[in-house]
């Protein structure tokens with residue numbers, strides 16, 4: 001039997017959780033189905049609420065060195081007029097600018113911390129199922145038949161979580177009807193309207209939706225370009241074909257480029273196939289509980305509350321989940337009331353983010369004929385509640 005906490009998944013939630021449990025003096029081990037860390041998924045956006053926590057973990061300076069810093073997302077019409085701005089960070093207001101950094105670079109930095117702290121991490125180890133749970137322990141199995149008994153099993157295994165199946169055997173992620181199609185192209189390809197043209201920019205057309213251009217790499221020498229597509233759900237096999245058809249993705253990115261103007265035409269003139277990504281946006285319905293009846297099995301990150309990426313908060317929220325849970329457990333506070341408080345706090349944030357996502361999507365998707373779905377939201381974005389929060393102080397306030 002082991003007293004340690006077993007974490008399933010070495011994504012951003014799992015690695016963050018391991019580092020923070022370790023710093024609370026709680027032994028843990030990570031089990032990851034993939035054979036090794038992989039370069040998947042392109043760049044992601046980190047906002048001050050997670051950067052503050054990465055700073056506590058000692059990796060913020062490295063992230064800043066690797067990523068592209070920015071404060072504002074700009075929304076423009078195809079003629080180039082500025083329609084709106086969306087704050088993503090500010091050193092003056094929140095202590096941090098927003099950052100676009102490759103997912104694999106963030107994972108590498110977290111892995112480095114895991115290794116320095118000698119936290120056991122087992123790649124090529126796929127979780128299968130929970131065998132049984134008592135008041136104090138949980139016994140669970142890998143697909144190779146090995147069983148382990150731990151004090152806690154924490155599912156950080158993403159939106160298609162197998163750990164979640166223990167609590168919700170019949171629940172499946174729900175397709176939102178939207179897929180994001182993105183590619184990476186050299187910034188040098190862009191015909192910018194002026195040398196001081198500001199990005200990231202979303203060019204919005206009522207008929208064609210939105211075309212996003214977002215710099216990445218520390219020097220901004222590459223940009224992500226992307227559009228969202230309304231789709232019906234496909235079978236797994238057809239999705240695979242859809243992902244593999246790079247020519248179709250290039251054609252979709254080019255379709256209607258002239259509507260978005262010369263900048264979009266130049267951005268889509270030469271799209272390398274290597275960095276094309278297709279992401280069908282799935283969500284999971286609100287879960288009644290993120291912990292099992294005996295509280296030996298818990299969920300964090302996407303396995304508990306996957307949200308679409310429209311406001312760029314999936315990782316940021318997964319990191320908040322993991323840090324708050326670690327502090328709570330570190331203070332010996334893992335009973336029903338404590339976990340209920342944690343879940344309630346986290347769920348409130350998720351609900352607010354879903355509302356924010358809906359507002360961002362209304363700006364990005366083409367208007368459906370006859371509907372008021374787009375263009376009906378003239379309010380600006382006030383995101384103090386999102387970026388200004390110190391979640392560490394919130395847990396400390398709760399525990400004392």
Ligand SMILES: Cc1cc2nc3c(=O)[nH]c(=O)nc-3n(C[C@H](O)[C@H](O)[C@H](O)COP(=O)(O)OP(=O)(O)OC[C@H]3O[C@@H](n4cnc5c(N)ncnc54)[C@H](O)[C@@H]3O)c2cc1C
Nearest residue numbers: 009011012013033044045127157158301302313314315316
């Ligand atoms: C297109 C797109 C863009 C995004 N951009 C952003 C962004 O800019 N900013 C942001 O904050 N968020 C973004 N997100 C969301 C973000 O990617 C997720 O919210 C985040 O990755 C969730 O982290 P996680 O660790 O919970 O899950 P995951 O990243 O899914 O990690 C789960 C891990 O568990 C492993 N695993 C799965 N099953 C098993 C098993 N049975 N046994 C062992 N291991 C297992 C997986 O291999 C994986 O390593 C984006 C998402 C998409 C789709």
